[in-house]
Amino acid sequence: xxxxxxFPRLVHESLITLYMVGVSTVLTVxxxxxxxxxxxxxxxxxxxxxxxxxxxxGVVVNLTRSVPFIILLVxxxxxxxxVVGTSIGPTAAIVPLTLAAVPFFARVTESALREVPGxxxxxxxxxxxxxxxxxxxxxxxxxxxxxxLGIALTLISxxxxxxxxxxxxxxxxxxxxxxxxxxxxxxxxxxxxxxLLIVFVQLVQTAGDRIAAKVSRR
Numbered sequence: 001x002x003x004x005x006x007f008p009r010l011v012h013e014s015l016i017t018l019y020m021v022g023v024s025t026v027l028t029v030x031x032x033x034x035x036x037x038x039x040x041x042x043x044x045x046x047x048x049x050x051x052x053x054x055x056x057x058g059v060v061v062n063l064t065r066s067v068p069f070i071i072l073l074v075x076x077x078x079x080x081x082x083v084v085g086t087s088i089g090p091t092a093a094i095v096p097l098t099l100a101a102v103p104f105f106a107r108v109t110e111s112a113l114r115e116v117p118g119x120x121x122x123x124x125x126x127x128x129x130x131x132x133x134x135x136x137x138x139x140x141x142x143x144x145x146x147x148x149l150g151i152a153l154t155l156i157s158x159x160x161x162x163x164x165x166x167x168x169x170x171x172x173x174x175x176x177x178x179x180x181x182x183x184x185x186x187x188x189x190x191x192x193x194x195x196l197l198i199v200f201v202q203l204v205q206t207a208g209d210r211i212a213a214k215v216s217r218r
Contacts, residue, residue: 006180006189014196017172020090020165021158024097028154032102033147035061036109037135047121047131061103069100069161093170097161105154112146113139145212152208156201163197173197 035057041047042054067075073096077087080095116139124134140147166174177193 009176009180010189010192010196013166013171013173013176016090017159017162017166017174020093020097020162020170020172021155024094024101024158024162025151025155027094027098028101028105028158029151031098032105032154033109035102035106036113037139039106039110040113040139041131041135047125047134061106064099064103065107069096070164072096072100073165088169090171093162093165093172097158097165100161101154101158104157105150108150108153109143109147112143112150115146116142145216148212148215149208152204152212155204155208159197159201159204 039054039057039061042050042057044051044054046054064072076096076099080087080092083095084092086092120138120142121134124138129137162170162172163174163177166172166176166178169175173193173196177190180189
């Protein structure tokens with residue numbers, strides 16, 4: 001297959017990868033951020049101590065993170081069909097991609113929030129701030145650089161996950177690399193795919209570093 005034949009395919013699969021990774025990242029942040037906040041606030045030294053809830057959430061997060069993504073893809077097939085009506089295609093891949101990334105981002109969020117100086121939390125509480133006010137006006141703003149870097153890291157991880165999802169019918173660059181680069185021995189397709197993924201990861205990391213530096217308060 002010459003360049004004029006596979007280049008449109010390359011563009012199409014790149015857009016599919018961006019779709020899967022983009023939507024999964026948004027859903028991951030929407031679900032993972034509150035979960036990370038809850039892990040911090042429900043700790044025995046947190047704003048709203050609930051040790052039992054904290055332990056349960058910790059176990060669930062750790063269990064999910066311990067399952068290899070390729071196995072999670074298979075295990076979640078019935079649930080994926082229930083949610084989107086199919087287990088094949090880029091939209092179906094968003095379900096396992098999100099569920100795999102949420103626990104990861106929750107731990108990243110937890111780590112970033114725990115870096116906030118305790119003195120700031122105590123000062124806000126002494127001024128009568130509610131738990132929600134402490135979270136929204138102290139925790140999140142102070143932890144924002146770490147959260148931005150965490151989003152970038154999550155996005156990069158999702159790129160790798162999407163490549164694995166492509167190998168089992170999700171489409172995207174992973175599917176292109178497997179079907180054309182590997183199975184048909186078209187090395188140039190494989191190389192271009194790898195280069196595209198490397199460039200994408202570098203752009204995401206660079207953007208994350210710059211945004212984190214701009215929002216840093218320290």
